[in-house]
Amino acid sequence: MDAERDGRHYYRLGIVGNCSYIAYIDDEAAVRWLCMPRFDSSFVFGSLLDADKGGEFSIKPAAKRSGASDPSDRSDTQAYIENTNVLCTELEAADGRFRVTDFAPRFYQYDRYFRPLMLVRKIEPIQGQPRITVTCAPVGDYGRICPESVLGSNHIRYLELGGHVRLTTDIPLSYIVDRKAFVLAEPRYMVFSYGPPLEAPLAATVEDFLDKTRKYWLQWVKTTSIASIFQEQIIRSALVLKLHQFEDTGGIVAAATTSLPEFPQSGRNWDYRYCWLRDTYYMLTAFNHVGHFEELEKYFYFVQNLIMEGTAGVRPVYTVTGDPAPRERHLPLGGYLGNQPVRIGNDAVGQRQHDVYGQVLVSLLPLYIDKRLGSHDTRNTLYLIRTLLDRIEAVFDEPDAGIWEFRKRLQHHCYTYLFHWVGSRAAFKIGESLGDTALRDKAASLVQRSAAKIEACFDPARQTYTQAIGEEHLDASTLQLVSLNYLDPASERAQRHLAAMERQLKADHGLFHRYVHDDDFGKPQASFLATAFWYVEALACVGRVSEAIATLEQLITYSNHLGLFSEDVTADGSQWGNFPQTYSHVGLMNAVYRIARKLDRPIFL
Numbered sequence: 321m322d323a324e325r326d327g328r329h330y331y332r333l334g335i336v337g338n339c340s341y342i343a344y345i346d347d348e349a350a351v352r353w354l355c356m357p358r359f360d361s362s363f364v365f366g367s368l369l370d371a372d373k374g375g376e377f378s379i380k381p382a383a384k385r386s387g388a389s390d391p392s393d394r395s396d397t398q399a400y401i402e403n404t405n406v407l408c409t410e411l412e413a414a415d416g417r418f419r420v421t422d423f424a425p426r427f428y429q430y431d432r433y434f435r436p437l438m439l440v441r442k443i444e445p446i447q448g449q450p451r452i453t454v455t456c457a458p459v460g461d462y463g464r465i466c467p468e469s470v471l472g473s474n475h476i477r478y479l480e481l482g483g484h485v486r487l488t489t490d491i492p493l494s495y496i497v498d499r500k501a502f503v504l505a506e507p508r509y510m511v512f513s514y515g516p517p518l519e520a521p522l523a524a525t526v527e528d529f530l531d532k533t534r535k536y537w538l539q540w541v542k543t544t545s546i547a548s549i550f551q552e553q554i555i556r557s558a559l560v561l562k563l564h565q566f567e568d569t570g571g572i573v574a575a576a577t578t579s580l581p582e583f584p585q586s587g588r589n590w591d592y593r594y595c596w597l598r599d600t601y602y603m604l605t606a607f608n609h610v611g612h613f614e615e616l617e618k619y620f621y622f623v624q625n626l627i628m629e630g631t632a633g634v635r636p637v638y639t640v641t642g643d644p645a646p647r648e649r650h651l652p653l654g655g656y657l658g659n660q661p662v663r664i665g666n667d668a669v670g671q672r673q674h675d676v677y678g679q680v681l682v683s684l685l686p687l688y689i690d691k692r693l694g695s696h697d698t699r700n701t702l703y704l705i706r707t708l709l710d711r712i713e714a715v716f717d718e719p720d721a722g723i724w725e726f727r728k729r730l731q732h733h734c735y736t737y738l739f740h741w742v743g744s745r746a747a748f749k750i751g752e753s754l755g756d757t758a759l760r761d762k763a764a765s766l767v768q769r770s771a772a773k774i775e776a777c778f779d780p781a782r783q784t785y786t787q788a789i790g791e792e793h794l795d796a797s798t799l800q801l802v803s804l805n806y807l808d809p810a811s812e813r814a815q816r817h818l819a820a821m822e823r824q825l826k827a828d829h830g831l832f833h834r835y836v837h838d839d840d841f842g843k844p845q846a847s848f849l850a851t852a853f854w855y856v857e858a859l860a861c862v863g864r865v866s867e868a869i870a871t872l873e874q875l876i877t878y879s880n881h882l883g884l885f886s887e888d889v890t891a892d893g894s895q896w897g898n899f900p901q902t903y904s905h906v907g908l909m910n911a912v913y914r915i916a917r918k919l920d921r922p923i924f925l
Contacts, residue, residue: 329894333368334398334407334882335560335576338424338435338533339567341514342576344368347398347881349409349420351377356437356514357483359566359573360593360639360664364458364481364514369579369662370653373463377512379420379443381413382451382501400882404537405559406530407882416448418504427532435567437483437514440526444507453501456487456512462651462664469497475517486517545611547916549869553876554912556883557905558610561603564902566640570618571595572603573640575887575898581659582888582897583846589659591666592887592898594637594645597623597676598723599903601739604683606906609913620687623680627704633711636673636725637666645669671721675736677711678743685746688753702750706759709747712740712766722788723797727840731788734777735797741770742804774806783813784820793837794824796851799858803914809861818858826855830874831889846888846896849878853907860914868915875908 332347343365344353352368354377355361366374398409406423421442426435443452459466460481467478467485471493478485487496489510495502509526511518518525537559546554565572578591600623607616625642626634637645646665653662687701719730744766751760776789777798787795799821801807807814825833831847832855852875859868878889885904887897 328892329890329896330880331884331886331895331899332398332880333884333899334400334409334422335563335884335900336405336407336422336424336439337563337576338426339433339563339565340435340437341424341439342563343422343424343439344577345407345409345422347396347409349379349411349422351439353577354439355576355593356485358640359564359576360591362460362462362482364460364485366459366463366653368577369656370463373459373653375459375463376455376457378453378455379411379441380453380455381411381418382453383414384412398881400556401534403541403555403559404534405563406534406537410446411450413448413450413452416445416450416504418443418445418450418452421530423530423533425529425533427529427536433567436516438518439512440529441510441512442507442526442530443504443510445504450504451501452504453499454491454496454510455499456496456510458485458512463653471497474522481514483514484517485512485514487512488518488522490522543611545609547912549916549919550872550876550908550912553879553883554610554909557885557909558606558612560884560900560905561606561902561909562612562615565615565619567618569640569642570615570620570622571638571640571642572599572619572622572902574599574903575901577898578664579659579662580656580887580896580898582844583890584657584896585659586845587661587841589655589661589663590898591648591664592901594639594666595622596637596668597626597634598636598673598679599906600676600679600683601742602903602906602910604686606909608686609909620683623683624701624704627680627707633715634676635669636671636676636721637668667727668721668725671725671727672715672718672730673722673725673736674712674715674718674720675723675733675739677708677715678739678741678746681705681708681712681743682739682746685749688750702754702756702759705747705750708743709759709762709766712743713762716740716766716769719788724795724834724839729840731791732773732776733788733795733797734774734785735795735800737770737773737777738798738800738804738806741767741774741806744770771806774801782820783816785817787835793835794821796821796825796832796834796848796854799851799854802858802861803854809863814862818862827891829877829893830871831891846890849875849885849887849889849901849904850907852889853904853911856911857914860911860918863918865915865918868911868918872908872911872915 333344346352351365354365355363365377396411409420467480470477475488491508575592579589582588635644648663648665648667650661655662719732722733744763748763777785785798787793802814832852834848856868856872884900886895886899887901
């Protein structure tokens with residue numbers, strides 16, 4: 321559900337998952353969003369976008385405690401078991417209190433990870449004898465299909481949903497079908513599965529799965545490298561990032577939701593359930609910082625497959641299976657808080673975003689220089705390096721849509737040339753390490769050409785770099801000129817560039833606008849949260865570490881009750897946009913790492 325906190329809009333949602341799917345559960349224990357069998361499949365529960373057509377999977381008190389309808393008097397709570405992706409929601413009824421524990425099984429067995437398409441829900445009384453009502457009504461094809469239900473001895477099958485969908489439970493099935501209240505006198509269990517159902521003993525299996533899943537996440541966190549500052553936020557962000565990786569292929573989606581607006585009635589409602597190559601460098605850097613090389617390698621192989629297939633260039637955005645994302649279409653759904661349109665697919669797939677080649681090139685560099693990754697036969701990937709460098713050369717003088725995916729303008733973006741520069745420098749280092757003179761010389765030439773294009777974006781009057789050649793607009797993406805060491809952070813030019821950016825793009829309370837000029841949809845009214853974390857990085861780079869820490873402390877207040885960050889924040893501090901946004905969490909992770917390096921704080925394992 322959505323809610324207000326101190327007059328601000330927040331997503332009162334938590335997520336659980338196992339790298340096969342993600343379920344969104346609100347603070348009243350209702351599953352508000354769940355797509356199966358993939359992140360970009362139709363929802364089976366989607367009341368987040370349409371209360372009437374989205375189905376329902378809820379566990380409600382049969383009657384509320386007197387006065388509990390007043391939000392200020394609510395005693396319901398929701399929290400993760402510490403350092404896990406196991407979510408607990410406690411609710412109060414008129415005659416008692418109960419807890420719902422939600423999780424997606426994930427643990428290692430038989431030499432592989434067990435990660436079924438299975439949402440497990442445990443309901444247990446913790447005070448009194450609460451009476452509850454349980455509803456399970458999935459839908460298919462984005463609400464167009466209301467399946468027929470077939471009752472077994474201890475399960476309900478839902479037909480026509482494209483797979484074997486089943487609810488296995490020890491709750492009387494008639495109570496669920498009739499939505500009839502009953503007394504919760506002992507723990508009850510529900511397993512919602514897509515595909516192979518649970519055939520093992522229910523209660524014992526759920527308890528076993530819960531224990532193993534909890535231990536898996538605790539161990540995963542223990543092997544995470546983090547600094548001695550902002551540890552709680554880094555751990556939660558790392559757990560969020562992990563859940564958004566589709567383990568079967570290694571692809572990482574920007575978010576698992578669609579059409580949550582950037583700000584109310586903006587029309588900026590996008591489907592983010594896809595993998596953007598523009599995020600490659602930041603994603604792999606974050607995994608590198610926290611020392612999770614298994615995830616890094618899986619994502620690298622996903623990207624490698626895309627590049628090797630894209631002989632005539634690569635798309636900006638792909639599905640989790642490596643296919644070009646589908647084109648946009650609108651669905652006849654009500655939309656989040658009435659916001660239209662509801663989109664699936666993303667038209668960015670047809671754009672040109674030339675920074676992607678440099679993004680991938682610089683992301684490959686650790687394979688050649690990081691001894692921890694020494695098991696790779698780097699010479700087998702040399703063809704990939706040459707291909708990417710050739711692509712930079714081929715598109716060098718072409719304008720593109722840029723990182724912000726402008727739909728009606730093509731420009732020679734400073735950010736694009738920055739990643740031409742960064743990627744070519746990475747190729748130069750790789751050529752040097754392998755003794756490949758031709759690769760090194762070609763890369764060196766492109767480094768010089770890229771620098772010349774970046775300098776063509778410099779505005780001497782304002783002492784800053786603009787969004788694109790011949791344009792006067794400023795753009796937060798050029799903060800990366802400092803963070804990626806194109807500008808020496810100790811130089812006067814870096815300081816002046818940052819000062820000019822602050823004068824035009826810095827907002828109140830730590831926020832930082834992407835840009836402030838009109839785009840294809842008018843004037844933006846929300847701040848992209850990732851750019852605020854970029855600003856924190858830039859502050860740390862130029863030595864303004866105290867300001868970086870203070871700004872980061874402000875930004876942390878924009879998380880919800882579970883520490884989850886949205887894509888956008890409006891001037892009043894409200895959360896908007898797709899949620900949780902991996903770009904925002906990755907931005908926080910990289911910003912904290914940068915601050916820790918400046919403080920020379922130890923990295924704990």
